[in-house]
Amino acid sequence: MTRPVVVAGLTGRMAGVIGRAVLDAPDLTLAARLSLRPGRGGDGPDGEFPGVPVVHRLADLPVADPVVVDFTAEEATAGLLEQARAVPCALVVGTSGLGDRHRRLLAEVGERRPVVVAANFSLTLLAVTRFLRELAAQADDSWDAGVTDLHFAGKRDRPSATAGHLAAAWQGSRPGAPAPEIASFRLGDALSEHRVVAAGSGEHLEVLHRMADRRAFLPGVLRAIRYAAEAGPGVRSLEDVVGAPAPGPR
Numbered sequence: 001m002t003r004p005v006v007v008a009g010l011t012g013r014m015a016g017v018i019g020r021a022v023l024d025a026p027d028l029t030l031a032a033r034l035s036l037r038p039g040r041g042g043d044g045p046d047g048e049f050p051g052v053p054v055v056h057r058l059a060d061l062p063v064a065d066p067v068v069v070d071f072t073a074e075e076a077t078a079g080l081l082e083q084a085r086a087v088p089c090a091l092v093v094g095t096s097g098l099g100d101r102h103r104r105l106l107a108e109v110g111e112r113r114p115v116v117v118a119a120n121f122s123l124t125l126l127a128v129t130r131f132l133r134e135l136a137a138q139a140d141d142s143w144d145a146g147v148t149d150l151h152f153a154g155k156r157d158r159p160s161a162t163a164g165h166l167a168a169a170w171q172g173s174r175p176g177a178p179a180p181e182i183a184s185f186r187l188g189d190a191l192s193e194h195r196v197v198a199a200g201s202g203e204h205l206e207v208l209h210r211m212a213d214r215r216a217f218l219p220g221v222l223r224a225i226r227y228a229a230e231a232g233p234g235v236r237s238l239e240d241v242v243g244a245p246a247p248g249p250r
């Protein structure tokens, strides 16, 4: 038996990449695509999902208890979470720019459903996060850090959720120290670049993470889907997902 997956967003770049990966995964089924904008429909820009139904509300899904994957926009994610109060499903949420309202909704939905939420689903970025925490914890008081984020012109959130996540990783290991400064650039068509500069007395270091292809998010996203399909209620991070034993075939 395969796990049913629903991907939110019809024309989205991440929705397309994730939809194709789900189609290719032998243990997953792309059960439907969900557009939270009324009036949208069809097989996608190039008809790449023939036969996969499009629905506009969770309540209209053709399967019970799917994993719903959401890489869309803040307003769409808020609407999805509100619907998920009433419709049994697991959620994998990667949308950027989530605020307090989303956090409240995530906590509420997480009381009854498995939810995985991450600012960045790259497993490499997760390793960078862990390294930063360790560095910050052992660095003496002479050390400070700053983060830059470079993304394509038109990216909606600024600073990026990942830049905030990296700054929080540093600050979380240095209680009372100032938060790292974040500088954001929205230029050209660069997909995503994050640089952390940390400096102390007599030495400094830079960590650069550059994302050139959205498919690099897939190992983390697919792992989160498989985890969410099996997990009990609760809001989990990518770190929780990676720390859990990988689910076996069903």
Ligand SMILES: NC(=O)c1ccc[n+]([C@@H]2O[C@H](COP(=O)([O-])OP(=O)(O)OC[C@H]3O[C@@H](n4cnc5c(N)ncnc54)[C@H](OP(=O)(O)O)[C@@H]3O)[C@@H](O)[C@H]2O)c1
Pocket: 008, 009, 010, 011, 012, 013, 014, 015, 034, 035, 036, 037, 040, 071, 072, 073, 074, 075, 076, 093, 094, 095, 096, 097, 118, 119, 120, 121, 122, 217
């Ligand atoms: N966490 C991570 O690792 C990660 C990685 C990459 C991207 N992201 C984030 O994922 C999100 C999507 O990225 P993308 O590059 O795929 O963006 P995109 O190509 O602009 O796609 C946006 C998607 O959001 C939907 N959408 C936008 N506004 C909406 C609204 N008002 N109501 C309903 N649906 C709406 C669209 O749905 P329709 O097609 O149905 O109109 C579309 O599918 C962004 O927030 C991005 O920052 C996160």
